Amino acid sequence: MLRVEHLSKTYPNGTRALTDVSFEVADGEFLVVIGLSGSGKSTLLRCINRLIDPTEGKIFWDNIDITAATPADLRHIRRNIGMVFQQFNLVKRSSVMTNVLSGRLGYANPWLSLLGIWPDEDKKRAIKALERVGIADKAYNRADALSGGQQQRVGIARALMQEPKLILADEPVASLDPVLSHSILQYLEQLNKEGITVICSLHFLDLVHRYATRVIALKDGIKVFEGSAREIDRAKFKEIYGEEAQEVRATAL
Amino acid sequence: MTRNALIIAGLVVVYLASYRVTQIDFVKLISEAPKAQTIVRAFLTPDLFVRDFETTTIRVPFPIPCGSAPEADIVSSGPRLVPSVKCAAEKDKFTLEGFSLAPNADIVVRWHFPDDRVLTAARTQTDDKGHFSVAVDAKPIAKSINGVPSQLEVDTNTAVGGWKASQSLKDVMQEIFVTIFMALLSTSAATIIAAPLSFLAASNITKRGVFGAAVYYVTRSFFNLIRSYDPLVMATVFGFWLGFGTFPGVLALTVVTIASLGKLFSEAVENIDTGPIEALTATGSNRLQTVIYSVIPQIVPDFVSYIIYHWDINVRISTIIGFVGGGGIGFYLSQRINGFEYNKAGTAIWAIVIVVWAMDFLSAEVRKRLT
Amino acid sequence: MTDNTTRRSPFLSGLFSAIVPGAGQLYNGQRYRATAILVGALVVLGMVVWYGEPFWYISPVIIWLWNIWDAVSLSAGRTRSILAPVLFSLLATYGIGWQVVQINFKSASIERAVQIVRPMLRPDFVTLRTEKNSIWVPVQVPCAPNPPKAENEINGIKAFATPNCASVGETVIVSASGLWPDTETQVWWQTPIGDPKMLGENEAAMLVIKTDSSGSLTTTIRVPSTALAAAPDPTLPFQHRVYFEQFRPIGGFVISSNGRYVLQGMTETLALALMATTLSIFLAIPISFLAARNLMSANPLTFGIYVVVRTILNIVRSIEPLIVAIIFVVIVGLGPFAGVIALAIHSVAALAKLYSEVIEGIDPGPIEAVRATGATWVQTVRYGVVPQIVPPFTAFTIYRWDINVRSSTIIGFVGGGGIGFFLIQWIQINDLRAVSAAFIAIAVVVIVLDTISAKVRERLV
Structure with a gap:
């Protein structure tokens, strides 16, 4: 169970990215965060695993205060939270295998991992993760030899290596075409059904309807809506975002 | 229009001045060309x-x-x-x-x-x-x-x-080996020093806070200053300090290569994609693991490519650093030229051509594979 | 790595590798590994044999042993780490390299460095502005009957010598009055043909005497032993001169004589680089078309031209301009022109290669598109080809000009003009203050040009 309380973030240059955001996520939910670009979705997700330190507010995960964790504790917390990125964030010149294995760094022996030595069970786990996303045959290719959709699947396999209880997905399909988008989100849905909580930011309304169990909407860093996916139809969307919502639709199609 | 006219007028003035300063005289170049006959003929018939x-x-x-x-x-x-x-x-x-x-x-x-x-x-x-x-x-x-x-x-x-091989062919072989080693040692030493320094000169790593910015600008300026000297100019100073020989030549090459590689390295570091760093931090890996798994794989191919490129350049420079007393084939060559032994100088020149050519080819091939 | 079906005999594997390094690996189907081992072993062996020190033979021996072990292991389906042979190759390479280039840190004396750096901290670029006060007195050497009186007066400054004449090596008392008081005065000898001779210790130092409070000085000098060296007949008497010269600062600075040489040298250097680059553009453009594979591979004749041009370019490119300059110094004499030609020749080869690569990389798409509009051949070239090649050509040319500025600082080492011509002389006569001035000038000019050309290239790309 994840609880976010009165979260605010102001960047050093004065930009207010989040203002007093509070919500809860029960275990096993597929929560979608929607909002226009610049509405604070990425900042929110990154505050949860503290890639960005919030200015105010607290985040509790299973009653542990993430915002107050020491660096060592934080690494322990992070390794239970997988993350999937819009730009995949793979090391393009490394092999797919190395990229997937690097998801295991939080568990690995620090010294052996520096030399690039991995236990056999981790290698087996990596192959299994790649099999799950259907690209085990590409394990020894360079990451940049893969297509965008395949790279994102490597990103998911990397997150799986962490055996996460929670996956944060920051616009995982924004760089992909609609067909690939569905295939990636179906992997996330599958993981969600296996009991992993998923928090995913999206800006395509039809994808939200299809996958979300619950939705929160951000506008200029303020939470403006929280409810089920059914409640947020086109009219509601327009009500929240005004005429700009048209642009969102346009880019989605 | 006036701006263009001014630029053209400026260029004309600059070119006229340069023409005078450099004492260009093509008539002399052609009429006196036979003077070079002996030299060129000797160069073309090396003592092998x-x-x-x-x-x-x-x-x-x-x-x-x-x-x-x-x-x-x-x-x-x-x-x-x-x-x-x-x-x-x-x-x-x-x-x-x-x-x-x-x-x-x-x-x-x-x-x-x-x-x-x-x-x-x-x-x-x-x-x-x-x-x-x-x-x-x-x-x-x-x-x-x-x-x-x-x-x-x-x-x-x-x-x-x-x-059988002439004495000068043997000497030239010897000096060519020395020259290749000079390039090898200076490039290696420069790599070891430039690699860590380059991180200090990379804005995305160092330029944080007043102290960081100071370090960044100092390292940058050091690179730019040293880079402005031709290695031969540098070699004159080291020759002064250490006496003439191979060692000052290697040191001079090393110093210039540090600056040159340091600048290229720092640009490679500045161009890294920060996404993977974020991704690995998110998996709970520590700082060192993050660097090894996300920064190093991104920069190593560039680094290696630059190192090979510089080894190639350094072989080239080693062939002439001896002209100012830096040792290697250049010293042999300048000695033979000063002694008017042009056939022997020709042997050295052909050896230089072959080695530089081979290095050029090899380094281009290896670098092609890397990227 | 090899599976059961391709497994080979361990004995044969080992034997093959023992005879020819890598052969056992080849036998096991590892072609790449075999080549690497063979090449590596030959290189290390060649190097060790060339150097001849018995100790280093340990490296090829270990590589050979490892190679046998590796071949045997391969036949059993195991791949061994290549760490050991790589390590020993590197050890031999760097060990021998270290000895070959005579690395000797003991020669790096700090005291000597201080001796060098201290004068370099005071670059000889400007000097105090001074005014001069001088007088001379004639002395006849050797004596003739009735020598003219040795006295002279200019603007109220008087000087005389006794006796009026002397032979080489004899002593003369010279005095001057009406000079500035309490000022150091240089006293020196001038022969009838205008050669200055020093009168200080061993005739190798300037004689400097301070005037008294009334502006007078008296000193004895010895007629320099070389005073008659250039005289047509040493027994004929001639009027020599003894000069008295004073300098005093009048505030402000002027460029020193070495400073003027630095300026002259840098001007030459820049002009040299500019002319060499410009000349090379005109030659490199036509040549680059001959060296572009896509244009020249149409028939065997043009392809032959392509190969010949490429080969010549490669040969010329591998000879440093410094070496080429030697030949042109012989032809056109010392001076910047020799440097211009040498740099231009090297630049033609370098630029033609870069240009030809640009031509080879031309995108046929735009050409097709322009042609599709019904454009003529000239129009196609103008709108389809030129826009594609001009920016990279310009960028490469500016890059070359950068390199040429750096090279032209050293082309003077062999007499090719520019700052290097002065620099090498200052180094030979140990004038570190002038060397330092040249260094500063080089750094300033090169950094400024670098910055400008980087800006220009950024705009182009």
Whole structure:
């Protein structure tokens, strides 16, 4: 169970990215965060695993205060939270295998991992993760030899290596075409059904309807809506975002 | 319009000034070109292989007067002397021809008297085929004594044994190895120093806070300052300090390469994609693991490519650093040129061409594979 | 790595590798590994044999042993780490390299460095502005009957010598009055043909005397031993001169004589680089078309030209301009022109290669598009080809000009003009203050040009 309380973030240059955001996520939910670009979705997700330190507010995960964790504790917390990125964030010149294995760094022996030595069970786990996303045959290719959709699947396999209880997905399909988008989100849905909580930011309304169990909407860093996916139809969307919502639709199609 | 006109006028002035300053004189370049003939011809005929020579003396008996002694048998092959007549009376003139002797060589024709005394009879030169022809007097002093005739003799060099590498070829090989090692050591040493320094000169890593910014600008300026010197200029200072030799040459090359590689490295570090760093931090890996798994794989191919590129450049520079006393093939070359031994200099130049060419090719191939 | 079906005999594998390194690996189907081992072993062996020190033979021996072991292991399906042979190759390479280049840190004396750096901290670029006060007196050498009186007066400054004449090596008392008081005065000898001779210790130092409070000085000098060296007949008497010269600062600075040489040298350097680069552009453009594979591979004749041009370019490119300059110094004499030609020749080769690569990389798309509009051949070239090649050509040319500026600082080392010509002389006579001035000038000019050209290239790309 994840609880976010009165979260605010102001960047050093004065930009207010989040203002007093509070919500809860029960275990096993597929929560979608929607909002226009610049509405604070990425900042929110990154505050949860503290890639960005919030200015105010607290985040509790299973009653542990993430915002107050020491660096060592934080690494322990992070390794239970997988993350999937819009730009995949793979090391393009490394092999797919190395990229997937690097998801295991939080568990690995620090010294052996520096030399690039991995236990056999981790290698087996990596192959299994790649099999799950259907690209085990590409394990020894360079990451940049893969297509965008395949790279994102490597990103998911990397997150799986962490055996996460929670996956944060920051616009995982924004760089992909609609067909690939569905295939990636179906992997996330599958993981969600296996009991992993998923928090995913999206800006395509039809994808939200299809996958979300619950939705929160951000506008200029303020939470403006929280409810089920059914409640947020086109009219509601327009009500929240005004005429700009048209642009969102346009880019989605 | 006025702006363009001003630019053009400025360029015209600059070019006219440069033309005067550099004393350009194409007429002289063409009219005086023959002066370079000897040098260029020597460069094009490098001293590569030699054969051992043995000096042999070829003789032909020549009875004076006729009948005073047995006449010579006629030989028709090999190095030989052939007089136009087989014998002569005193004071007669005849022609002596030599065949198959050393080509283009100075020839001294001598009388070898029966009592083993020797007298120069004529001087000449052989042609390309080792042939000469010279007029000789049948001097009374060369009379046969007691039925033993005087002999006409010449010394000639005949090659013995096969071709072998000349001394200068051996020296050049030696110096070429030294040159390659100079490049290798300076590039390696520069890499070891430049790699960590380059992180200090990378804005995305260092430029944080006042202290960071200071470090960034100091390292950057250091790189830019050193880079503005040609390695040869640098070598003069090191030569001053350490005496002339290979070591100051290597040090000078190292210093210039540090600056050059440091700048290239820092640009590679600045261009890394921060996404993977974020992704690995999110998996709970520690800082060192993050660097090793996300930063290093991104920069290593660039680094290696730059290192090889610089090794190539350093081989090139090592070939001339000896001109200012930095050792290696350049020193050999400048010594030979100062001593007007242009054939030997030619050997060095061809060696340089081959090595630089090979390095160029290899480094281009390796770098192509890397990216 | 090899599976059961391709497994080979361990004995044969080992034997093959023992005979030829890598052969056992080849036998096991590892072509790449075999080549690497063979090449590596040959290189290390060649190097060790060339150097000849018995100790280093350990490296090829270990590599050979490892190679046998590796071949045997391969036949059993195991791949061994290449760490050991790589390590030993590197050890031999760097060990021999270290000895070959005679690395000797003991020669790096700090005291010597201080001796060098200290004068370099005071670059000889400007000097105090001074005014000069001088007078000379004639002295006849050697003596003739009735020598003219040895005295002279200019602008109220008087000087005289006794006796009026002397022979080489004899002493003369010279005095001057009416000079500036309490000022150091240089006293030196001038022969009738205008040669200055020093009168200080061993005739190798300047004689400097301070005037008294009334502006007078008196000193004895010895007629220099070389005073008659250039005289047509040493027994003929001639009028020599003894000069007295004073300098005093009048505030402000002027460029010193070495400073002027630095300026002259840098001007030459820049002009040299500019002319060399410009000349090379004109030659490189036509040549680059001949060296572009895509244009020249149409028939065997043009392809032959392509190969010949490429080869010549490669040969010329591998000879440093410094070496080429030697030849042109012989032809046109010392001076910047020799440097211009040498740099231009090298630049032609370098630029033609870069240009030809640009031509080879031309995108046929735009050409097709322009042609599709019904454009003529000239129009196609103008709108389809030129826009594609001009920016990279310009960028490469500016890059070359950068390199040429750096090279032209050293082309003077062999007499090719520019700052290097002065620099090498200052180094030979140990004038570190002048060297330092040259260094500063080089750094300033090169950094400024670098910045400008980087900006220009950024705009182009």
